[in-house]
Ligand SMILES: *[C@@H]1O[C@H](CO)[C@@H](O)[C@H](O)[C@H]1NC(C)=O
Ligand SMILES: *[C@@H]1O[C@H](CO)[C@@H](O)[C@H](O)[C@H]1NC(C)=O
Ligand SMILES: *[C@@H]1O[C@H](CO)[C@@H](O)[C@H](O)[C@H]1NC(C)=O
Ligand SMILES: *[C@@H]1O[C@H](CO)[C@@H](O)[C@H](O)[C@H]1NC(C)=O
């Protein structure tokens with residue numbers, strides 16, 4: 001598609017997902033952890049995603065959940081559900097009712113935290129998310145606490161190496177392999193001990209590894225589509241969980257560019273309800289932010305957990321105004337390179353740097369790191385910039401930013417529409433020092449959410465990905 005030069009700023013920003021926790025101030029609304037977009041002209045109200053099925057937040061009405069009306073306040077026993085009541089009722093619940101009961105309790109707690117602007121936890125909290133980088137820090141914090149307390153994931157054992165139970169651990173698609181490992185690690189605190197207690201189910205195949213193993217010139221996507229469809233066929237014949245929800249409480253994870261296409265092309269709309277956690281989060285293609293999750297792209301240096309900008313000296317002295325280095329693939333980069341390559345000493349736009357150039361050091365000396373989309377929407381530069389304490393400049397169309405239901409990206413990045421690329425230098429120079437310091441402080445604050453640890457740590461990238469999945473699961477009910 002040709003890049004449109006007519007796109008006004010508002011339209012551009014509207015394509016960035018502005019997901020919010022939406023809580024009615026009067027609590028008369030049904031609880032909805034909402035995924036809403038601002039309309040493209042920014043005048044119509046927030047579009048609120050309503051859960052397709054109504055639910056009640058009180059275990060007593062679970063049995064009649066198919067007839068309850070989520071719009072009616074009396075269906076929401078928000079404060080009446082005490083834990084002793086729950087214990088009493090839980091004994092009579094089937095395992096799938098227990099699952100829904102868990103989720104209902106979590107929704108209640110999140111709603112309460114948002115209302116009281118404080119959290120409830122049965123342990124000392126070592127990190128309390130606060131500040132403008134969070135859309136609703138109270139709701140997020142409680143939701144995170146509830147996830148740790150409740151969320152259980154079953155990782156299917158079916159399938160063989162190398163296409164299942166493994167993935168890449170270095171370079172562009174690293175996050176895929178590391179996430180699969182983290183899920184299959186014996187110490188994973190979110191692992192369900194049996195299938196009955198799982199709130200969600202993980203399909204641990206790797207699209208990247210499939211491409212490595214099955215790639216054939218001119219063979220198209222057919223081979224990968226067959227593998228992902230086959231995987232579902234096997235597990236859906238063997239267990240009843242897939243059929244129970246049409247895959248709605250299942251997820252897959254892949255950073256490969258082709259993952260959205262491969263899964264959306266699987267026969268019979270097999271993947272329609274599945275949460276797809278993918279780097280190529282292009283809302284103009286099959287990616288649906290209500291159901292799917294945007295996965296940060298993290299390009300690790302071989303066999304390390306480090307990216308090129310980590311463990312750099314991060315001085316305040318930033319002699320370079322703006323910096324980019326990379327191949328001219330994709331329409332946006334072509335425009336950027338054509339316009340700015342070798343044109344300006346302060347705004348340094350390069351194609352590939354000469355061998356031996358210290359890319360990480362350059363980013364650490366830069367105020368604004370340009371992160372244009374390439375052949376797909378995501379770029380590893382976003383996370384690299386964050387680790388270089390460099391304010392990311394996002395140049396993309398239809399990119400749903402990672403964790404944008406939790407994080408307010410405008411507090412730690414700048415978005416420049418594609419049609420404003422010619423004005424890039426003016427735009428960057430116009431950012432006042434005070435604003436820059438705030439943005440940079442925001443970058444520092446979110447860094448923990450973009451850091452990969454093995455084993456995973458609280459609030460790090462792995463747990464933030466899980467939290468995104470948890471939020472989608474809170475918005476989905478098993479059919480009664
Ligand atoms: C604004 O958006 C709404 C909903 O998308 C649409 O109905 C309306 O016509 C738009 N108004 C303008 C001025 O474009
Ligand atoms: C809510 O439910 C109650 C009891 O079922 C009913 O009397 C009332 O009219 C309902 N209110 C609305 C707004 O639907
Ligand atoms: C918030 O909750 C925590 C833990 O329950 C408590 O220690 C703290 O005092 C509360 N803060 C406020 C401002 O209510
Ligand atoms: C799930 O549905 C498929 C297709 O209808 C069917 O072949 C399969 O046997 C079902 N699985 C179970 C466990 O009943």
Ligand SMILES: *[C@@H]1O[C@H](CO)[C@@H](O)[C@H](O)[C@H]1NC(C)=O
Nearest residue numbers: 245246247248269270272273
């Ligand atoms: C997706 O889930 C809904 C219910 O939640 C179900 O009606 C629908 O059939 C499912 N879609 C597929 C393709 O299974």
Ligand SMILES: *[C@@H]1O[C@H](CO)[C@@H](O)[C@H](O)[C@H]1NC(C)=O
Nearest residue numbers: 001282284285373375376377
């Ligand atoms: C996003 O999807 C649209 C629609 O298919 C496409 O035109 C555009 O090139 C995609 N963006 C990138 C960066 O690939």
